[in-house]
Amino acid sequence: MLSPLREHLRDTFWFAPVAAMVVVFGVWWACAGLDQEIVESLQEDGEYEAVADLVAIARDAQTVVTTVSSAMMTFIGVVFSISLVAVQMASGQFSPRVVRIFVRSRITKATLAVFLSTFLLSLLVLTSYESDTDPRLVTSVPLLQSILTLLMVGLSLLLFVAYVNAMLRLMRVSHVVDRITQESFRVLMKTPWYEGEGGDLGPATGHVVHRGRAGVLRDVNVARLVRAARRHGLVLRLLPRIGDFVVPGTPILAVHGGEAPRGLASSVSVGIERTFHQDLGFGLRQLADIGLRALSPAVNDPTTAVQCLDRITQFLAALARRPLGAVAYRDGRGGAGAVRLVQDVPGWTDLVDLGFAELRACATASPQVSRRMLAGFDDLLSLVPEERRAPLLRHRALLVELVERAVPSAADRDFALEADRQGIG
Incomplete structure (x- = not known):
């Protein structure tokens, strides 16, 4: 309560997605370095068959990553469409002042952040694939990067289900009224009444x-x-x-x-x-x-x-x-x-x-x-x-x-x- 910076950031819609994409870029960079070290270590030990197996696995995963990169933008469009409909209904049915509930919704920000991060990650992973498949010449195989992308896709699906459920709840007046009451009591509890x-x-x-x-x-x-x-x-x-x-x-x-x-x-x-x-x-x-x-x-x-x-x-x-x-x-x-x-x-x-x-x-x-x-x-x-x-x-x-x-x-x-x-x- 003493510092309003956190509350101001909660009233914005850009901070969570941008922060998530920065974190994902850092994780991708670390995974790319580990993938390169794994390939170099196997090549130094002469394990070229293992390198060839990794290349084959990564090639199979490339199809999935390519599909994810193209489909994720459609998912993002669906999220935005649902959000706009929910905001429009809330503004017309309840009050324009309750729109901030949707702006501050953690599940909405988390869903958008994960979707955008997954899209960015899929693009970054696609840049890591090499055209050369010779295990002696390959410098990096994006195996960990591909696994990370699949995990992000799974997380995106789970968040999408939670997001739709949360939006349906916020379209009901009883839940909107309850959310406003909870916020009011949060202010009440943070006010230092004992000070007099x-x-x-x-x-x-x-x-x-x-x-x-x-x-x-x-x-x-x-x-x-x-x-x-x-x-x-x-x-x-x-x-x-x-x-x-x-x-x-x-x-x-x-x-x-x-x-x-x-x-x-x-x-x-x-x-x-x-x-x-x-x-x-x-x-x-x-x-x-x-x-x-x-x-x-x-x-x-x-x-x-x-x-x-x-x-x-x-x-x-x-x-x-x-x-x-x-x-x-x-x-x-x-x-x-x-x-x-x-x-x-x-x-x-x-x-x-x-x-x-x-x-x-x-x-x-x-x-x-x-x-x-x-x-x-x-x-x-x-x-x-x-x-x-x-x-x-x-x-x-x-x-x-x-x-x-x-x-x-x-x-x-x-x-x-x-x-x-x-x-x-």
């Missing part, structure tokens, strides 16, 4: 201004900022929250206790979209988006909205008694040391509003959704301390008011306002 709030830092003695492009504040390099603050005896406060849109000239860091050192602005990452890395509310934003699209007249799928409400309630229940509002990072391990960086995070009211406000406005058209939302309010009210009940009670009262105004029949109103964890059990 930074307290009163006093007046700011300087500011760091954003000079880059306009965009969404994705994350900050916490480790680098803490080291810089400790080195200069400062306390830094991140002014915008993660997920806020910032424009050039916006103050992004307040400095307390001295002048702002150079280079701090490079520790703040601004991009075109939000990420899960340090954004506590991004999961709720996606769940609310999926639920809203499901309740739109064009889709009219209240069951999907109920599934989103299930996860929203689950996530808020995990936050019921956690300290919110700000996180303070210290310069020691285990929460020890002086506070060096204070980062604002959404408060309890902010998260409740994010999870329920928009869905509540659309819940009157479906008793299934209103019943599930009331059950969620009741569950959360039984978990939160007294000081956190107000936003839940406010949303519950507003939902009851909306249903009473929108549903003319008293019997239908009573039915829609009956709490039910399954919506309509």
Whole structure:
């Protein structure tokens, strides 16, 4: 969590295939050297019949390697076609913000990386075959290289089956909602709540201004900022929250206790979209988006909205008694040391509003959704301390008011306002 480089690489689609091809090139180079040493050793010992047998085996394998090199591009085309269809369906059916799930999918990257590596390896192996078959004149027989190619083909087939299975799962809304929830809990578990709030830092003695492009504040390099603050005896406060849109000239860091050192602005990452890395509310934003699209007249799928409400309630229940509002990072391990960086995070009211406000406005058209939302309010009210009940009670009262105004029949109103964890059990 402290360094965002790993998360940024996970949001790219080029790193894994390029790294895999570099590794495969190195392995091929090593195998080519071993093949050459084996042939030279047999020739020095006068084992020309063994060399001839190796040449015959390699010739038989050459047909397979040639077929693999031509067929692998077709496999790669199939993978891309399935990926594009899955992304298009997810964007239209769920939300454009869930596309990043497919971009970050490990199985997708692994499949593409292995397929491209197998194609590259087959081309490299074909360059190692010699036209001369005389065992006395042959300098290298690509035996190990051919075996490696066959192993890569087998791995490609296994990954292709796993890839298709993973894509079919990600096309189902329940698995998408579950993946978003898992990512949200991962952010929650990595946030050092035990650090508490930074307290009163006093007046700011300087500011760091954003000079880059306009965009969404994705994350900050916490480790680098803490080291810089400790080195200069400062306390830094991140002014915008993660997920806020910032424009050039916006103050992004307040400095307390001295002048702002150079280079701090490079520790703040601004991009075109939000990420899960340090954004506590991004999961709720996606769940609310999926639920809203499901309740739109064009889709009219209240069951999907109920599934989103299930996860929203689950996530808020995990936050019921956690300290919110700000996180303070210290310069020691285990929460020890002086506070060096204070980062604002959404408060309890902010998260409740994010999870329920928009869905509540659309819940009157479906008793299934209103019943599930009331059950969620009741569950959360039984978990939160007294000081956190107000936003839940406010949303519950507003939902009851909306249903009473929108549903003319008293019997239908009573039915829609009956709490039910399954919506309509």
